[in-house]
Amino acid sequence: MKKLFLIGMGPGDEQLVTPKAKQAISISTDLVAYGLYLDLLGNQVNEKTLHDLPLGEEIGRARLALDLASKDKTVALISSGDIGIYAMATLVFELLDLQLQGKENHPEWLNVEIEVIPGISAMQAGSSYVGAMLGHDFCTISLSNLLTPWETIQKRIEKAGEADFVISFYNPVSKKRDWQLNTARDILLKSRPASTPVILGRQLTREDQSVKFITLGELDAKDVDMFTLVSVGNSESKHIKNGDKDWVYTPRGYSKKL
Known part of the structure; x- marks a missing residue:
């Protein structure tokens, strides 16, 4: 066969x-x-x-x-x-x-x-763990410039930021590459507030899983490794708390009907 x-x-x-x-x-x-x-x-x-x-x-x-x-x-x-x-x-x-x-x-x-x-995918696992981060339009961008020129990656970040997509960054850093994530953060800060929710999902669904809730202004490559998925909310994504539980969701506009 x-x-x-x-x-x-x-x-x-x-x-x-x-x-x-x-x-x-x-x-x-x-x-x-x-x-x-x-x-x-x-x-x-x-x-x-x-x-x-x-x-x-x-x-x-x-x-x-x-x-x-x-x-x-x-x-x-x-x-x-x-x-x-x-x-x-x-x-x-x-x-x-x-x-x-x-x-x-x-x-x-x-x-x-x-x-x-x-x-x-990891972005789905991360979104489900924190609530519904991918509840509205989203995209994924790999920050590895091993196969894709950085100029192309940078343009995609800029356009995704302008279009206000929720963005999941794959390959955010590696042992030889640690500057792209902070550059991406600085690009996004031009189009969305520093308070924008960000989740760092490391080894998602595995025994040593960890998930951190931070903001775009706090995002720093030193806190991320090659096993981490970085998901950045859009300008309307919200981080809410219920007791000791954190949730992040991105509304679709139903508030107009509620």
Whole structure:
């Protein structure tokens, strides 16, 4: 069976892996992923052939998955969150596109049946934990300029700020890259108040999860690492308290009807 599942396993909690993803994993012979994701799947990986490629080997991971599937394996290529959001699905289709253009020499890849199975993204997990931060129009922006020029990223931040989107920043910092987040903060402060709610969600839904409630004016890259999702509210997002519980929500305009 020349079958390749592209699976989003969700943010980390095994209970948030969808039934469809679990079924695809159960019938796969080979699982290809970053090792941490395989660990998070627990017993679901038992009796499977595991192919653990480290961070930075994304191209190798995609090639390996296509190669295995083209050899009559049933393969699951697994990413955290949704595999179609800043993840491996786009790389697989880019490789197939190159093959169709004659820029790759793997015609066997084109005989592989591919099924994409979505997962719950980190921004959804973060929003649900704090209430309903994504209750109105929102966007996501990756701050990694490894593959995208900073000038392009900066323009997107500026336009998203002007349009008053709730913004979830992926890849906010890394060991070699720590200045982009503060620059993004300064850009957004031109279009929304310093009191705008911000959540820092680290290792969302996992055992060592932490969520902090701060404001845009307080946002600082030193408080963030590569495992943190940074979500910035729009000019109408509200941080409310009920006893010892904090909530953040973004209204859609129902107040006019209440």
